[in-house]
Amino acid sequence: xxxxxxxxxxxxxxxxxxxxxxxxxxxxxxxxxxxxxxxxxxxxxxxxxxxxxxxxxxxxxxxxxxxxxxxxxxxxxxxxxxxxxxxxxxxxxxxxxxxxxxxxxxxxxxxxxxxxxxxxxxxxxxxxxxxxxxxxxxxxxxxxxxxxxxxxxxxxxxxxxxxxxxxxxxxxxxxxxxxxxxxxxxxxxxxxxxxxxxxxxxxxxxxxxxxxxxxxxxxxxxxxxxxxxxxxxxxxxxxxxxxxxxxxxxxxxxxxxxxxxxxxxxxxxxxxxxxxxxxxxxxxxxxxxxxxxxxxxxxxxxxxxxxxxxxxxxxxxxxxxxxxxxxxxxxxxxxxxxxxxxxxxxxxxxxxxxxxxxxxxxxxxxxxxxxxxxxxxxxxxxxxxxxxxxxxxxxxxxxxxxxxxxxxxxxxxxxxxxxxxxxxxxxxxxxxx
Numbered sequence: 001x002x003x004x005x006x007x008x009x010x011x012x013x014x015x016x017x018x019x020x021x022x023x024x025x026x027x028x029x030x031x032x033x034x035x036x037x038x039x040x041x042x043x044x045x046x047x048x049x050x051x052x053x054x055x056x057x058x059x060x061x062x063x064x065x066x067x068x069x070x071x072x073x074x075x076x077x078x079x080x081x082x083x084x085x086x087x088x089x090x091x092x093x094x095x096x097x098x099x100x101x102x103x104x105x106x107x108x109x110x111x112x113x114x115x116x117x118x119x120x121x122x123x124x125x126x127x128x129x130x131x132x133x134x135x136x137x138x139x140x141x142x143x144x145x146x147x148x149x150x151x152x153x154x155x156x157x158x159x160x161x162x163x164x165x166x167x168x169x170x171x172x173x174x175x176x177x178x179x180x181x182x183x184x185x186x187x188x189x190x191x192x193x194x195x196x197x198x199x200x201x202x203x204x205x206x207x208x209x210x211x212x213x214x215x216x217x218x219x220x221x222x223x224x225x226x227x228x229x230x231x232x233x234x235x236x237x238x239x240x241x242x243x244x245x246x247x248x249x250x251x252x253x254x255x256x257x258x259x260x261x262x263x264x265x266x267x268x269x270x271x272x273x274x275x276x277x278x279x280x281x282x283x284x285x286x287x288x289x290x291x292x293x294x295x296x297x298x299x300x301x302x303x304x305x306x307x308x309x310x311x312x313x314x315x316x317x318x319x320x321x322x323x324x325x326x327x328x329x330x331x332x333x334x335x336x337x338x339x340x341x342x343x344x345x346x347x348x349x350x351x352x353x354x355x356x357x358x359x360x361x362x363x364x365x366x367x368x369x370x371x372x373x374x375x376x377x378x379x380x381x382x383x384x385x386x387x388x389x390x391x392x393x394x395x396x397x398x399x400x401x402x403x404x405x406x407x408x409x410x411x412x413x414x415x416x417x418x419x420x421x422x423x424x425x426x427x428x429x430x431x432x433x
Contacts, residue, residue, distance in 0.1 A: 013215045017136050018145065020210060024201060025129050026149040028092060030156030031190045032125050035099040035118070036064065037157070038186050040265045041164035042102075042179040044272065044279050049177055052108065054266075058391020060111040061265040065258075065383035068119035072377035075124025076131060083203035084132045088125065089194045095121040096190030103180035103187075127376045135204050138222040140305065143354060147301030150353035154290035154297065157345075160186065161287035165280030246375065248421055252355070253379020256318060256414040258386035259407035260348050263325070265387055267341060270328070270400050274337040285338060289345035296350040304354055311422025317351035318415035325408035329401050355418075386410070 039046070039061060047057055079087040098118045105111045129149065137145040167185055168178035176184075202208045205216050263270075268282050277285075296317070304313040324343040327336055390403040 010218075013211070013218065014137065014141055016210065016215075017205075018148065020208075021136060021201070022145065022149045024197065025088075025132070026152035028088065028190075028193060028197060029126065029129060029149060030152035030159075031092075031193060032095065032122055033153045034156045034160045034186050035095060035190060036122065037261075037264055038099075038160055038164070038182060039102070039115075040268050041160070041168065041279065041283065042182050043266075044179075044268055045168055045171070045177060046105075046179040049179070050106065050111075052111070054391040054394035056108045056111070056391070058262075058265075058394070059388045060108065060115045061391075062261075062384040062387035063112055063116045064119035064122075065261070065380045065387075066119065067116045068123045069377040069380035069384065071120055071123035072127055072380070073374055076127050079124060079128045080131065084128065085198060085201045085203050088128060088201065089198035091122060091125050091128075092190045092197060093194035095125075096187050096192075096194065099187030099190060100184050101187075103176070103183040123377075130376075135223075136219070138219075139226040143301045143305045147297045147353045150349070151294055151297050153353075154293040154345075154349045157349075158287040158290035158294070161283040161285070161290065164283040164286075165278065168279050245421060245424075248417055249375045250378045252414045252417050253375055254382035255410040256321075256351065256355075257379050258382025258384075259325070259410040260321070260344075260352070261383040262387040262390040262403065262407055263344060264348075266390070266394075266400065267345075271337060271341055273400075274332045275334040285342065286345065289342040290349070292342065293346035293349040296346055297353050300350045300354050309422075311418050314351055314355050315415040315418040315422070317347040317354075318411050318418065320347040321351065322408045322412040322415065325404050325411065329404035329408060 043052075043057060046052065052060075075087070075091075095118060098114060098121050102114050102118070105114055130146065133142060133145050133149070163185075164182060167182040170176070170181040171178040173181065205211060205219055211219070268279070268286070271277065271282050271285070272279075275282075300313050300317070307313075321344050324340040324347075328340040331337070386407065390400075390407075393403045393406075394400055
């Protein structure tokens with residue numbers, strides 16, 4: 001256990017911070033992720049009931065990310081100004097109400113509108129939390145902090161998979177379809193948790209009583225030391241966006257995140273087409289794959305901090321993902337499709353969680369609120385473009401094979417970019433890895 005000159009135990013201080021903050025924000029992000037992608041299971045009934053084509057569904061699914069991308073930077077700037085507690089609570093209650101509103105969609109334009117508004121409501125939550133982590137955790141601990149809160153994503157997705165079949169099985173209860181029950185049941189927790197966030201989440205270290213004066217002083221010194229030498233002008237944070245590495249990170253996020261969401265939003269349909277399995281069975285496969293992914297997240301984050309590397313532990317899962325997509329593009333064999341789906345689900349969360357440690361290692365903390373949000377928001381445009389084109393390709397060809405081949409190439413390119421950045425970072429002594 002490391003003890004500073006002031007008698008502060010680093011491990012004890014950071015353990016205290018972790019237990020006070022990470023479970024709450026992890027629960028919030030798990031709920032956000034479920035409300036973002038639960039249409040993938042709802043679509044097993046909804047598309048049939050409402051007569052939505054793959055093009056309509058792909059466009060509507062992707063529209064979430066268009067408004068999300070457009071509003072992430074202003075949302076993060078507001079968060080930095082008014083504090084995480086108020087702003088994250090506002091985000092949660094508005095997206096929860098809109099997520100429940102998905103149950104009352106009837107036409108394509110209603111579907112488009114609610115998905116667009118849902119993205120606007122949730123904009124800023126994930127980059128806001130990433131920025132929030134930089135206020136509490138020194139650089140050498142951030143991979144573990146981020147992967148620990150991101151750990152809730154596969155757990156939330158596992159729970160969604162486990163209960164999706166049962167919720168869809170409520171077909172006809174109280175005059176509602178199963179997919180309507182799914183949206184109502186999975187949107188309500190965000191509304192309830194918003195009140196907990198408002199009263200329990202501190203804005204910063206200086207506002208809490210559970211850190212001693214010495215612990216606060218030590219943390220402030222460590223964060224200030226981390227800030228020295230980082231890219232970005234703390235007087236004008238937008239100048240950080242001119243960093244060439246920033247453009248490369250945007251490209252990686254565009255290709256990998258957009259491709260991942262294109263597949264995720266159609267994955268239950270792909271698995272059912274190949275295997276003929278029920279919604280319950282597909283949900284249990286998803287649950288198991290996400291539990292595997294949860295273990296990979298913790299392992300990947302621990303290894304990254306232990307070795308001091310970032311890029312290698314982002315690129316390696318991406319290679320596995322690209323191979324999984326390529327496998328599913330080449331075959332409809334049920335066992336191989338399930339294997340590809342499990343591999344993607346598990347390794348995707350491991351790659352994404354660690355990817356978002358890289359901006360904080362490059363940008364000055366006062367630029368991070370803008371820089372992290374910009375990388376995420378511009379990258380999120382891929383989550384609009386690629387799913388929309390994915391749906392068009394499905395309607396044009398009758399299968400998902402062409403789309404799978406394209407996203408396999410996208411993720412492979414993203415892995416190559418990460419490895420190039422890693423090589424350059426080593427030469428320039430940046431912290432990317």
